[in-house]
Amino acid sequence: MSAFKRVQQWATFARTWHVFDCKWQDPYDSAQVIKKYLMGLHKPIYHPTNDCGDVVVCINSRDIALRGDEWRKRAYFHHTGYPGGASWTLAWELHNKDPTMIIRKAIYRSMKGNLQRRHTMERLFIFPGEDVPQDIMQNVTNQIRQLRLVPTRLDHIPEEEVQKYPKVMDYPQDYVLK
Amino acid sequence: MSNKHLFLNSGFVRAPLQNGVGRYVCQLQRIVLKFCKTHGSCRGLRDFIEQDLVDFAKQNPGVVVYLKPRRHRGPVAVAEYLNGDRVWMNLANKTHSEITKWIEVLRTQQGDIASTRLRKYQYTDHPSIQGPWTPFTFKNPELNTAVLPDQKFGANDRLPMSATEQLRLMFEKQKLEEGDVKTAE
Incomplete structure (x- = not known):
């Protein structure tokens, strides 16, 4: 193998680090996207026997959004193995205990349960907030696009921009503003 | 097989x-x-x-x-x-x-x-003219200097136009045609 071919090989199979912002994202929909990057399914060179999975850094996992009343209704099951060891933890309880757990479990469940899954999960980093250690963040060269638009709150929009927004209609004379 | x-x-x-x-x-x-x-x-x-x-x-x-x-x-x-x-x-x-x-x-x-x-039904000595794929093929060169995470690269850019944005565009157009239009106080 020539020096050029060796570098070519190294470039093709290099691991890329991606960052994903979980803010306002559905963990179960996002898992379907993140899974593809973790397993390397997004690459044209993908093959089940070649080790081409990437590393994904998830940030802001504390700010994920569940649909409807899933925070109250979705339960996570655990069994200790002993009689009477079953426990059901609601999503909001689990999120209070560990804000990274829901997205981690969503990604874990999105992948097929084979021997490779544990090793693929090792390439996933989840952080509850924005602060990521520098030695992890310096490797990141790509960002995975979010699925949902993150809404902007009215009080976070600058005052003059709100003032300049078009007026659709006038209030009637007898309308009582609160 | x-x-x-x-x-x-x-x-x-x-x-x-x-x-x-x-x-x-x-x-x-x-x-x-x-x-x-x-x-x-x-x-x-x-x-x-x-x-x-x-x-x-x-x-x-x-x-x-x-x-x-x-x-x-x-x-x-x-x-x-x-x-x-x-x-x-x-x-x-x-x-x-x-x-x-x-x-x-x-x-x-x-x-x-x-x-x-x-293994394959075809063979070539020159599998690719443009060179094998690498992770940086077809990547936006702006990513080279971007400080990630950045909303510019992270936000979904394939969503349809929102009603707010549409209204703003209509307003801009009307402003160009008429000049003085009402805004929110």
């Missing part, structure tokens, strides 16, 4: 030394025909030897042909190739015309190709 083919050799479609490009070298080196003079299953092979074998040997001077009469044995053809492959073929109960075709197969094939599993 099924489980019973686990020990089958695998390979690619190859022409040895670009055979056939410019000149052709017959890859069949030697063919041994074993047959019985009395056995019924050798009938076709005996016919072939009587009628076609001399012509075959004349037309292919590069191929060594051996005949081995063996008493009370089935008819067999063993072909040896330039790359060292040896193909053993049973010709029992085959007719004259069938044997003519099988001998033609043995003469024209490159080696023992029947016992290799082709």
Whole structure:
């Protein structure tokens, strides 16, 4: 193998680090996207026997959004193995205990349960907030696009921009503003 | 590939030394025909030897042909190739015309190709003109200098236009046409 071919090989199979912002994202929909990057399914060179999975850094996992009343209704099951060891933890309880757990479990469940899954999960980093250690963040060269638009709150929009927004209609004379 | 083919050799479609490009070298080196003079299953092979074998040997001077009469044995053809492959073929109960075709197969094939599993049905020395894919192929060059995470690269850019944005655009258009339009206080 020539020096050029060796570098070519190294470039093709290099691991890329991606960052994903979980803010306002559905963990179960996002898992379907993140899974593809973790397993390397997004690459044209993908093959089940070649080790081409990437590393994904998830940030802001504390700010994920569940649909409807899933925070109250979705339960996570655990069994200790002993009689009477079953426990059901609601999503909001689990999120209070560990804000990274829901997205981690969503990604874990999105992948097929084979021997490779544990090793693929090792390439996933989840952080509850924005602060990521520098030695992890310096490797990141790509960002995975979010699925949902993150809404902007009215009080976070600058005052003059709100003032300049078009007026659709006038209030009637007898309308009582609160 | 099924489980019973686990020990089958695998390979690619190859022409040895670009055979056939410019000149052709017959890859069949030697063919041994074993047959019985009395056995019924050798009938076709005996016919072939009587009628076609001399012509075959004349037309292919590069191929060594051996005949081995063996008493009370089935008819067999063993072909040896330039790359060292040896193909053993049973010709029992085959007719004259069938044997003519099988001998033609043995003469024209490159080696023992029947016992290799082709990994691909095509082969090229130059798999890619633009070079193999790397993670940076087709990537936005702005990512090289971007400080990630950045909303510019992270936000979904394929959503349809929102009503708010549409209203703002209509407003801008109206402002250009009319000049003075009401805004929120």
